[in-house]
Amino acid sequence: MIRLSVNGKRRSYAGHPFKRLLDVLREDFRLTGSKEGCGEGECGACSVLIDGEPVNSCLIPVGQLEGAKIETVESLGTPEKLGRLQKAFLEHGGAQCGICTPGMLVAAEAHRRCGGSTKRQALCRALAGNLCRCTGYKHIIESVAAALSGKR
Amino acid sequence: MRSVGANARRKEGPEKVGGTAQYIDDYDIPGALFGVSVRSQVPAGRIKAVHFDPAFPWQECVVADARDIPGQNVVRLLGDDQPLLADGVIRHPFEPVLLVAHPDRATAWRALKHVRLEVEPEEPVFTMEDSLAKKRVIWGEDNVFKTITIKKGDCAAALAAAPVVVEGTYSVPHQEQAYIENQGMAAWFEGETLVVMGSLQCPYYVHKALQPIFALPPEKVRVLHCVTGGGFGGKEEYPNMLGGHAALLALKAKRPVKMIYDRLEDMLATTKRHPAVVRHRTGLTKDGRLLAQEIDIVMDGGAYMTLSPVVLSRGILHATGPYECPAVSVTARAVATNTPPNGAFRGFGAPQTLFAIEMHWEKIAAVLKKDSLELRRANAVKIGSVLATGQVLKESVSAAEVLEKTVKRVGWDKTKKAHARWNADAKKPTLRGLGLALVHHGAGFTGNGEDYLKSRAGVAVDRAGRVRVLAGSTEMGQGATSTLAQIVADALELPYDAVSVERPDTAKVPDSGPTVASRTTMVVGGLLRRAALDLKTALEAGGKLRGPAAFKAAAKRLCGTAPERRFLADYHRAAGSSFDDKNYVGDAYGCYGYAACAVELEVDKATYEVKLLRVVTAQDVGKAVNPGVVEGQIVGGSVQALGWALLENCVYKDGALQNPRLTDYVIPTALDVPDIDVIVVENPYSNGPFGAKGVGEMPMDVPGPAVAAALLAATGVLFTFLPILPERIQEALCSQEAA
Structure with a gap:
């Protein structure tokens, strides 16, 4: 039995310890916000925070996570009550098809927690592990910058 | 109340940013x-x-x-x-x-x-040459899916008489769509x-x-x-x-x-952009005016026909570029190989042939010792120009405007001079260059495509006065849902939030044609506007509507005992336009968008890595119904094109992609591209809703040749192919040195 915290709730998992965290979140806990884009840690669509660090959940066997604190996109807000980053993505065109958005938001949240510089280069570096094929990144970077600088 | 021209929020946005939007794999189907x-x-x-x-x-x-x-x-x-x-x-x-x-x-x-x-x-056939040579016949009688020709004037005679003739061959590779959802x-x-x-x-x-x-x-x-x-x-x-x-x-x-599918299967088995080889033979006056364009196009369709004939059709119709030439002869063939079928990818044949014509201008400029900008200026289409199919451009022609706006924003002469000084300094670690490209993009389906589709779309109003958009057009990130709702809201003089969009479901919405060819805003938006105006006329039968309460009362009256009333509009070709799709004569598209792009970059002298310093693009979309969405399309499409030009390398062996992963098929990250500088030009089209003529594909057409032109300026090497990887630059520069 693996005990872990997911979005502030205590959860336990009793299946195969090599099951990927991404599959445990999506299948066992029905948290489908985290997406699979490549399954090999390249695209970042499955990004979650593990003890505050952004990690590709498709690369992590759940067996490593005893006692860990997991945060997914669902922890940032709901469609009815969006968090600040989510609102900024909506206002500034940061989401197009939306499939990379949960991972982008998680990466942006991690960046916010480590100081959250709004300089373009710092934002690009913070988001460089997350692929987006729709936006060309411009509106994503503007969204994160807007959320971090507090303007609407 | 006007929402056309405003940055209306995506209808589906809250669920997407909230992580609750349901993609197919998110459905738990019992x-x-x-x-x-x-x-x-x-x-x-x-x-x-x-x-x-x-x-x-x-x-x-x-x-x-x-x-x-x-x-x-x-x-x-x-x-x-x-x-x-x-x-x-x-x-x-x-x-x-x-x-x-x-x-x-x-x-x-x-x-x-x-x-x-x-x-x-x-025995398999893998290359276009082997296929054309019928090394083995693997499809039909001759491996050719489709041949198309376009003729204007006497091209052979014009070439024979031309004072200057320039020849060139250009090739472009496969490209993977690389949507992040498999x-x-x-x-x-x-x-x-x-x-x-x-x-x-x-x-x-x-x-x-x-x-x-x-x-x-x-x-x-x-x-x-x-x-x-x-x-x-x-x-x-x-x-x-x-x-x-x-x-x-x-x-x-x-x-x-x-x-x-997982990523591996998706990349191995599903369609890619058609590779193409395009040969140009161009006759010109000594000062660079076009006299004749002879063009030969071959595209690799893969093992089955899929959409190859229509990809080829768009390819051939864009092969001359946005330039007027008195004599044109173009032949295009799509051939079979034992590789997975190629198919639709943003631009649909046009980026392939536009790369060729734009690089050919660079070659011509070198032969004539002129600035390619001057050659484009001298030959670009304007109102009254006659295209290769005989189509006369009657309205909304912006080739000169997008070119001049781009050139002005990037500071063409000043930047070129600064680069000349930079490159003359042997101590600088890089070589810098500025390049330019100009394209047009036919709006909507090619030729008679829209007539065959017979699209239908409409609006429904219920007894409570709620309005719903009924269209088979799908939202895949491009902003169709908000754009279509904005058009309907304005036609009905309703707030944007008062219009919802029905989920595309063949049991509930009419067939408004495929969501392709940059046609949704222009064609389906146009149908919706007409349907909404019909609804408005019906609602106003009892007098002009003033305010939401009056709208609701009128809707209740209109519905009577029925739960809702539907107003549908059907596609009709604009009067006075026609296309002969046997001979490729006539109005190939109702209208064209125009785009120019300038790319400033530097090449590292030690590693041959390319760093993009600046990308400026001006694009005429007719009317930006939602400016934020339009900019998102232009930036996103431009970055896909920059990836095609510099990073995305499909390696094939024995007919199979050898790098079917996002690890070794590299698409741009946030660190690979600069802040794209977008200038939206609005030169309205009389048949588009509020003047709109579409935007989705055009951004894919123009950065590729602009990158290659900038590399020519930086290194002196004319790259006639994509992608231009550091190792290709190294090879070219080293062999240049050796020579």
Whole structure:
């Protein structure tokens, strides 16, 4: 039995310890916000925070996570009550098809927690592990910058 | 109240940023099995036998092959040449042969390791040259899917008389759409009705394709769209195949079946951009005026026809570029190879041929010792220009405007001078260059395409005065939902939030044609505007509507005892326009968009890495219904094109992609591209809603040649191919040094 915290709730998992965290979140806990884009840690669509660090959940066997604190996109807000980053993505065109958005938001949240510089280069570096094929990144970077600088 | 021209929020935005938007793999379908495909693995041959490993628990699986198909074994599209499942013959390395479904996803994937196909190999054909030379005939009588020619004036005579003739050959490679959501479909039967749901661009294409496979009438097939994680053309036709597979397994299993590709399978088996080789022979005056353009185009269609004839059609119609030339002769052929079929990808043939003409201008400029900008200025189309098909441009022509705006913003002369000083300094670690390209892009379906489609779209109003958009057009990130709602809201003088959009579902919305060809805003938006105006006229029968209460009362009156009233509009070609699609004469498109792009970059002298310093692009979209969405399309499309130019390298061996992963097929990250500087030009088109003429594809056309032109300026090497990788630059510079 693996005990872990997911979005502030205590959860336990009793299946195969090599099951990927991404599959445990999506299948066992029905948290489908985290997406699979490549399954090999390249695209970042499955990004979650593990003890505050952004990690590709498709690369992590759940067996490593005893006692860990997991945060997914669902922890940032709901469609009815969006968090600040989510609102900024909506206002500034940061989401197009939306499939990379949960991972982008998680990466942006991690960046916010480590100081959250709004300089373009710092934002690009913070988001460089997350692929987006729709936006060309411009509106994503503007969204994160807007959320971090507090303007609407 | 006007919402056209405003940055209305995406209707589906809150769910997307909240992580609750339901993509196909997010649906928990009770009792569903998971389906996988057994593929050929050899490029050409005949299936002798299929061996099932007895150690695997096959009794837990459902296995389907071609014999289980109740109707025709065909994926219906332009030709009926592609089977749903291979029936003895293998024509490419990822031909689906068998389908396997199991309740557990991991077990289903594992099953693939326990099936072995015994195939008698045949001699494959992998290159366009071998295909044209009929090394072996693998399709039809001569391996040619389609030949198209365009003639204007006497090209041979004009070439013979021209004071200057410049020849060049240009080639562009495959490109992977690389939507971040892989292909996925689910299927089940409700009584005798087949229901298919998934990640797709064109619900009615899937609807049409499924009928012959299952021998079902239209009313017994229902196709639903899910939130779709990117398409870019890649989900135009392939969902026909995958939907058919999921449905065949569901029929046999008598249970719902879900099929979701992983990245590997998606990249190996699904369609890519057509590679092309384009040859130019151009006659000019000594000061650089076009006299004759002779162009030959060959595209690699892969193993089956799919959409190759129409990709070729758009390719040939853009081959001359946005320039006027008195004598033109163009021949275009799409040929078969034993590789997975190529298909739609943003731009649809145009980026291929536009790369060639734009690079050819660079070559001509070098021959004539002129600035390519001056040559473009001298030859660009204007009102009254006659294109190769004889089409006379009557309105909304912006070639000069987008060119001048781009040149001004980037500071053409000043930047070139600064680069000359920089490059003359041997101590600088890089070489810098500035390049430019100019393109046009035909708006909507080619030629008579829209007449054949006979699209229909409309609006519904209910007794409570709520308005719904009814269209088969799908949202895949491009902003169709908000854009269409904005058009309807303005036509009805309602606030944007008062208009909702029905989910595309063939049981609920009319066939408004496929969501492709940058046609949704212009064509479907135009139909919706007409339908909304009809609704408005009906509502105003009792007098002018003032305020929401009056609208509601009028809606109740209009509906009477019915729960709602629908107003539908059908497509009609604009009066006075015609196209002869046998001879390629006439109005190929109702209108064209125009785009120019300037790229400033530097090449590292030690590593040959390219760093993009600045990208400026001016694009005429007619009217930006939603400026934020339009900018998002322009930036996103530009970055896909920059990836095609500098990073994205499809490596093929034995007909199979060798780098089918996002790890080794590299698409741009946030660190690879600068802040794209976008200038939106609005030169309205009289037949587009509020003047709009579409934007989706054009941004893909223009940065590729601009990058190659900038590299020419930086290094002195004319790169005639893409992608221009550091090792290619190294080879070119080293061989230049050696010479």
